[in-house]
Amino acid sequence: MSVPPVFPAVVGDVLDALPPRLRKRVDASLGRVAEWTVTAADDTARATLDPETTLTWTLRGGVLTAADDLVCSCLLAPKCLHRGVAVAAADVAHAVAEPVAVPDEPVPAVAETISDDERAAAGALWAACATVLRAGATGSGAVVRAELLRAVHTARVAGLHRAAANGLRIAATLAAARSGDPTFDREALTAELVELMVLCHDLRTGTGPAAELRGTARREYRPIGSLRLYGLCTEAVVAGSGYAGVVTHLVDDGGVLWTVPAIMPGGAERVGAAASGPVAIGESGLSHRELGRSGLLLSGGTASSDHRLGAGKAVRAVAASAASWDEPPLADLWAQPLPDQVTRAFQAHTRPESHRPAGADLLFVAGTVLGAAGDAVRLGADEAHVDLVGANSRARENLRVLANAPGLRLRAVARLRPDRPGTAVALAVAGDLDLPTDLRHHVDLGLDQLQRSHVAGDGTRALPPRPEPTDRVPPPVRPLENVLHRVALGGRAVAAVASAERAVRALTGNGLTATADLLAELAAASRDRGRDAFGRVIRDESDDFPLAWLRAGLHVREFTRAAARRAWLAAVER
Template sequence: MTTLEGPPMTDRPRIAPDLLAALLEAAPARVRRKLDAAPRTAEEWPWSCGDGTWTVAAGGETVTLTGTDLTEPGHVACTCLLGPRCLHLLAVAGLLDAVEDDGPVPETSSTPPASASTDPLTEVVEVDPAGRAAARAAWDAAARILAAGVRSAGSGPRAELLRASALARAAHLPRLSAACVAVAAGPRDHPTPAFDLSAYVADLTDLLDLSLRLGGGPAGDRPPPTRADVGVARRAYGEVGSLRLYGLGGERVVTASGYAGVVTHLVSVSDGAPRLWRVADVAPGDADRVTVAHGSRVSFGGIALSHRDLGRGALIAQRAGASADGRLSGTSATTAATIDPIPWDEGPLAALWERPLADQVADALAALAAPTRRSGSDLVFAGFSVVGPHPEGVEVVETREGRPHVLVADGPRDPLRARNLARIGLDRGTVLRVMARPVPERPGRLIPLTVSGLTGLPDTRRGRLDVSLDTLKWADPVPAAPTTAPAPLPVPSPRAEAALARVLSRFAEAGRETVSVDTAAIARLRAHHLPTGADLLTAVIAAARERVRTVTGESVVPSPDGAAVAWLAASTYLNAVRARLHALAWAG
């Protein structure tokens, strides 16, 4: 049996949104007020696990959670006389993450075979009445929590969002369901250091935009929903026929929400055009799970390859299954057999390195700015010559155009990649081929996934290093100081749009009542040639401060729809401006 006090465990049970919503709605108002005052009280209680059952010592009472996925009322219990409508059970259940959307998927959501020139995510879809009802419920809940502000939102608005998530899940709208759950975590996390206001604003923008596209919000014209808006459930796989797949490499995944594992990237070639795919093993867990997943067997067509070997191998798959966004999965009819792999600079793999890096980066930045993207659309492939160590990683020069870049780690939770880069930086003059991902807000910075061209690698690695998964067999060096100052890299211009971002963030955190006229911000936007931003900010302020007269002459706050529409328009514009600034900075 394991026992824990303090931070949440990544292997705690997960709760269905509709069950948590029902528990919150059934609780007496006085209990909900206590929960709203301290939504993370249960963090301080001892949690114990044994034989698939969790028990939480809540003072003199005990909360019991049965199973890994809590979907029915019988899965949660408390010894309290008020249970299950007691504070003990609600405090415990409120800390749990939501059950993933992995239920059955209707036939219409299978992925049809597609050529490399088509993108199934752009296919226009029809939303049925149940889906439109879920979208309306999601919009109403999101508009109300925006109007009140996450700081004041409590268990009531959270229950509305969770109920909308359950409706979306039942209507086979996995992306809308997940968006509701993401925003619903805001009221719970706001009093803690775990809350990130910028991430919450992004989640709220995504939820409002998505629910509007799917049929929520006020009447009016809206773009037709696509498969990207619907999302891809975990089991939404359709047959894509036969594929000749070549492994490109893998990367570690460790998320703040408690998931960890490995993603392996592959490429197939059809009609002369390369098409990228991925095979993932990501599940609840911490960083220790990455090593296990890297060496575990891939469940795909009966092959006996680990993720480590698949990233360097090759295979032929018959009747392969795939999702619309490029995730591969073996169906009951899938068969696969290994074939001889090829180097990166030969045959169909060499085509990935033929496009100019600037064009690849532009496409990758656009993909990273989109809420949904196809596998591999955010990756770039380029050749670099190592200049030497850099304070952020490794300074390199692009071999075709001679432009400087820096290979960097993905933040402080990426120590292995940082150590490997420190060692690579000592091999000045080495010419590398790199599969990487650009960092939008840091021009010239690339996060390398896999590199080839290093000397001294074991034969089993076939000349490649998965930078976040493999360890270079040399002693960890002390990075040498650069012999010359690194070449200056382009940086974004002063953030003129920051004035708009501050108002939108204040609105989302504290509600419409805190928004005041900000003539200085409006003037700054116009002075920096962002007149549309100034107009949208003016509209947001007007909508937040709007009052209407009742038949008796009283001044009251109107429906939150108008303010939500104005806020969404301004937030969407802000994201577009930032994406454009990032693209311009990368282009130099």
């Protein structure tokens, strides 16, 4: 087995005990862990490094929770390199991916203002992010990562769960960058740093709703009373964080969307079992696949702020009749004009995921199959058209079957893709299909299997693919975006070396004076470093450079969102 996972604070505690000369050697020694053989028995794990050196972990729930629970038998212990390497190479416990938790009782209300302890914890996270910016991902070794993890632990103790989860994501990304993991993405690191630093700034200044800034350790379920629910569809989910399963979408009499998830650790193999598994709400006797095609009578219900239904002891639910997509209240979902749906979906993407209502980023599109556009099926809707793509291999196979029937009338539930104007990920379809009884009402594209006999058609009509944007950020702000990514990857020194004068002149000539000013400010802040009497660079602890980087990052993020929204509206307003 690999070395056991650790709590975030343990990494910093162990590395702090090391002498500076050994602390500098931790990163270069991480490869030794691959040669260790770790054995576990009960709550103890051991690794024999040589005849005279043994590492022993005392675990609680399979996790190293305290620095003193890691013991080395070498003469330098506890200030030895072995302990430092063991914690630096370990996974951090309580990763950001959150299992579905169902509390029995609603969580009580919390304070509406940010406390001094919370401000201090946010300040520690801000300082850790500033250190990451100065060093860059390539220079953020075990010591920088340990400082970040210690700040994450402080934030979690203070109740800043949203910030702590974000910090863990950044720490994992830094570890991937140092190890040469091909999944490392500097754009993702830039986005995470911008989000966390904005959050820390808002926490320190008390800007915004306190509950939304704090986040929650687990989902808060509050009473919602009784509901009459109708199954809309069941979505297959395979997350990159190592979780998989399904989410069933439901609609109440008022047209409000709700979700019932069944997501657990695992890969794509979990999807089928979760779809056929029982719904953990009441005693309806329905599986998730069946619930997506039937109804539910709910009493004593609870739900989180994002409309995820809870399954507490007092919740009662029984199976009820279904409604087709052509009947209210489901039919009302397709009544909203498509441009209004796009606007709503983009507004949802600006909110934290835990406060994003269920279905806010979904599009309800009705139209005629025009043919295949590359890997997508083009659906003509009210003089506009939307390209539907699949989220997994099963969905893509089903879409290829639908592409064989130009002229087929369909209704589709799809998730908007902000980075591809006019393209959405299709979850389910219904329409002029000859479906068997077990596929009544609609087809869940990621779970069900469409046959050619279900679709009447005379062959695929090939259509030109929709022009793809060459970049996720429009070319006008690309010079500023490139500098942001270079700083996130290589640190402050990268921005200090490169000259930005040419890019500033080009941006000014294009009329983007605000973008040009931010780029010039960032370049100047990266070079503004004092020196002592001997000409040595003085360590800069001010916020000038981090704030200049953050202002530029916010500008690029908002510019990108506005441009993507405009491109989407242009694609559907025809």
